[in-house]
Amino acid sequence: MATPCLTTTRGSLNLTKRHLRGDYTDGEERLNLKSLPGLDKVKSLFKSKITPDTLMKWDKKNKSPDYAFKKFNLHKAEDKLFDNPDFLVWVAYTRAVRSNPEDAMLTTLKSKYEDDVLASMLIQAKNVKxxxxxxxxxxxAQLNTWLRNNKSSQDVFKILRVRGSAGDSANRLLWKQYIREQNELRKANNA
Structure with a gap:
């Protein structure tokens, strides 16, 4: 029997199908979960969780990553989005249903967050394993979007809220990276 299963690979979740053994062996022992004290309290924690089966149904119905984002209530996470355990499940879903998942995720995130807020959240999330x-x-993907949209280095400077004249803050390093890539793109276009 095939059953949906979420697995983890290098910090991301993958939706797969596993085949379970249908026969029983004499050495297997059973545990009646209903007899465990406090089970109702634990079960209530999972009532609102979206199951792998639900994700597979969404996929069959061609539900968008934006739809899943809302169903996971990630739009309510505000600046704590990357701390929400359902965020990685949403990432796995988007990777499973879209050929260019990073652009699809970025489109959803840009509809919820301004560029400066999202850039700041991404910088912080890069520091968490x-x-x-x-x-x-x-x-x-965000840098590539800025490059495609011909954002000036001054625009990106403002978006990233780079402060001061010295130092290598994460914002300043990202801004410098943008300038390098912008210059490389200009050279390639002029060649």
Missing amino acids: KTKDIATSLQR
Whole structure:
């Protein structure tokens, strides 16, 4: 029997199907979960959680990442989005249903957050082990969007709220990276 299963790979979640054994062996022991004290309290924590089966149904119905974002109530997470455990499930769903998931995720996030807020959230999320990879990918997508939209280095300077004249803050380093990439793009276009 095939059953949906969420697995973790390098900080991201993957929706897969597992095949469970249908026969029983004499050595297996059973535990009646209903007899555990406090089970009702624990079960109530999971009532609002979206199951892998639900994700598969959404996929069959071609539900968008934006739809899933709302169903996970991630729009209510505000600046704590990357701390929400459902965020990585949403990332896995988006990766499963979109051919260019980072752009799809960025589109959803840009509809919820201003560029400066999102840039700040991504910089912070890159410092957390479980969100570093996805934050790095989304930051790359954000930089590429700015480059495609011909944002000036001054615009990006303001978006990133780079302060002062010295130092290597994360914002300043990202701004410098943008300038380098912008210059490389100009050179390539002029060649």
